[in-house]
Amino acid sequence: MLTTTVPQRSSAPFPHREPLARPDDEGRWTADIGCKTCAMAALCTRSPIDRLTHERLNDVVQCVRTVHRGHALYRPGDAFGSIYAVRAGSFKTVVMHREGHEQITGFGIIGDTLGIDGIASGRHSCEAIALEDSAVCVMPFDLLEMLCREVKTIQHHVHQMLGAEIVRESTLMMLLGTMTAEERVASFLADLSQRWEARGYSAAAFTLKMTREEIGCYLGLKLETVSRTLTKLQRRGLIHACGKDLRILDIDGLRKLATDVGPASFRGQPHRQAFGYAPETRLPEYRPGGH
Amino acid sequence: MLTTTVPQRSSAPFPHREPLARPDDEGRWTADIGCKTCAMAALCTRSPIDRLTHERLNDVVQCVRTVHRGHALYRPGDAFGSIYAVRAGSFKTVVMHREGHEQITGFGIIGDTLGIDGIASGRHSCEAIALEDSAVCVMPFDLLEMLCREVKTIQHHVHQMLGAEIVRESTLMMLLGTMTAEERVASFLADLSQRWEARGYSAAAFTLKMTREEIGCYLGLKLETVSRTLTKLQRRGLIHACGKDLRILDIDGLRKLATDVGPASFRGQPHRQAFGYAPETRLPEYRPGGH
DNA sequence: CGGTACGTTGATGGTGCTCAATTTACGTGG
DNA sequence: CCACGTAAATTGAGCACCATCAACGTACCG
Structure with missing residues (x-):
């Protein structure tokens, strides 16, 4: 399972991390590893789904990408193409103003979804930074949309995921506004x-x-x-x-x-x-x- | 056009508003009035769409519902069935804690979309209250999902709408956190x-x-x-x-x-x-x- | 050993909350 | 119509919470 091959001891200092199952220079690992092999698959979908649906979802995950501590999975302005499921490690997502004004909008841990901030405009509006050496499943959004048009349950999962993010942010707004x-x-x-x-x-x-x-x-x-x-x-x-x-x-x-x-x-x-x-x-x- | 038949002078005191084209006791107006007749249709979709797509969307809007000032379009815990487009008037959306702790998460004016907080769990997580006598287009979400599976452009519109709400809330979080x-x-x-x-x-x-x-x-x-x-x-x-x-x-x-x-x-x-x-x-x- | 990043703790003061008084506007009932 | 009650808005005075500034301790590398 991948989750065991990716370094999880975050205490390892960044420049001296041990050699990983080495991806290419861009940090991309093109091995064909899908949801079938992932212990966290159930979490990605957040609700029980049948085996067939699961296999279809598996096809969407075309590769796993590793991101080293302190590096960005995506940056504001990057073209939006995929959403990501955290397989190992953790991230922070940051919205920025010019002149150093910034706000962290969330911490993504294993099983969380990242990247949906790019859906609206086709470009990412915030930044996802790895807090430790991490790995994500890459799910090209057009493939996911295609699957949504075929399989009703998957469409439902995607809408629930987006809806859950909206509710999560509402809760956080209340925290910031009243607590x-x-x-x-x-x-x-x-x-x-x-x-x-x-x-x-x-x-x-x-x-x-x-x-x-x-x-x-x-x-x-x-x-x-x-x-x-x-x-x-x-x-x-x-x-x-x-x-x-x-x-x-x-x-x-x-x-x-x-x-x-x-x-x-x-x-x-x-x-x-x-x-x-x-x-x-x-x-x-x-x-x-x-x- | 509906927008002219719905009372827009919000200064009219609530209990003495002039007689409307009267809906039923629940405040629901079942007349078949769709996007074709609405001056704000372009705003609902937020981007140019072709005429055919527009007609299909029109079928989703099955009725218009009026909500009087101070009344709720939906409440926390209400079963989620539809999303709403504001045709006239304005709303506030409120997340509540027990014991009077509350936070307004947004103000919906003409052309805005309400109700997507219910997608995640199937029940609304917040409350939408009319700030003046208002009217909304009712779009049953299962119909909309069905249309999404048929028409790619509409699927895209829905995803963009959800994505835009996520980005809007991120911005508001930065406001609440840093300003x-x-x-x-x-x-x-x-x-x-x-x-x-x-x-x-x-x-x-x-x-x-x-x-x-x-x-x-x-x-x-x-x-x-x-x-x-x-x-x-x-x-x-x-x-x-x-x-x-x-x-x-x-x-x-x-x-x-x-x-x-x-x-x-x-x-x-x-x-x-x-x-x-x-x-x-x-x-x-x-x-x-x-x- | 020195440099850097991170964390803790203390002293001080400013922003915004609390409490309070007043004014205006509105709707109701006399 | 005016008196009355209520809701909304404005303004002032005082102070609490948290930001700021500062000093220090620790861990981790180069």
Whole structure:
């Protein structure tokens, strides 16, 4: 299986990574490896599909492309031709303004789909950067569209995938528009945990492939605020963060922080801030917002 | 043309609106009125299409539905069956958390598409509320999907529409994640102006159908901040805001504010705030951020 | 060992939120 | 018609949250 031949230890420093099953100079690997061989195929489609449909989808994946850490899978302005399914590794997608204004719109981990930002205009509007040495399935979009016209279930899958991205972004907009720093970080960790769990990994312990600055850029916070908030959550006994290694000690507590928000007039009240910077090791009872 | 039979004077008080070409109790109007009769058809599809394709699309629009001010076109949890094109009036789309936490994800004006948030799960994830008495074309999604399988150009239109929504939301995320209050309001006004212009209306003068609170909820600000920022922009001579009537005096100045942002370390510097609350009627030269 | 990238923590101040008062406009009912 | 209640908008005062600036510790290579 490919997922075992691609380097997954992201701790390997970029310029000194071990030799891979070497693709060409452009980082493209033209071996014919489709969904049949991929452990994550079910995740790409996000719902059960019959074997025949699966085989047809398999034909769309014509090659696997590897992207090294720090390199771009595509850049803004690149012609849009394919969408990509992450087979190994992880990515960040970044929208840019001129003059260094940028916002990370998402982190793609194994099983996620990348590249759909190019559908609208035929050119990519954002940038997908590998956070570690990674590999994606390349699915030419015109082939996929052709298949959509033939197979109703596949058409449905594609529409659901696009729809899910729209809903995901709405949720993130609410986070950016209405949540405090603490709620944002808690949401972020709870979401990551749930996604790893859905992929068969541990929900309680995983490695953050992104830096504090990238987390902040995603959540609309500065890196110092992210760092401080992580320590605060740790003092409350909700998580244990040691550098990029993260252990979640109280997932329910995190979820409560992320969603159980009182009316705006209750947030930021002085008496609720009273113990905000007090030397707390583990509060006996923490009341997030409500009763 | 329908657009002339539907009440467009939103200033008419809600309970005293004049009698419409009356729909049934549910607000549904089953008259067979399709794209052929709609002046906004070109906007629905957003790109030139041939006459034959147009006629096929026409078959999908099976009825027009009217929605009165303050009422919902659909609510979270409603079964998803159709997408809607705004023929007259305007809407807000709202994502909700429990306990009154809400975020407006967009304002739909004439020619915009609503309802695609339901594609992912088969149920709507947000709420579309009419800001004034409005009318939408109802397009059953299964019919549209069927047509997509037959006509490649229509398939392309649908994919582009979904893709455009994804890109729109990315842009909004950047606004929410990185911009100051002033930049957000300027972006909002410049965007609205551009959209009205694209629909053949004046880019320089239009009516805001939404309240200050709704603008704030969309931009991630409080209503007081929106109000203060509008007055500030007015004092600078960029706009003239009289209640809900808005005139744009310097669209280039607005766009500059919205996009021409220096590095973060330059924003919010004391010397740039110095004249922030000074009694300014119209500054001879205003330097937004750059050189 | 020195350079760089990353992370943590502290001190300080600004942007925008909160609370509050006032004005205007609108719809309802007297 | 005017009085009244409600919703919307504007403006002011105070301060909380988070950004900014800064110092320091650590890990990882060259």
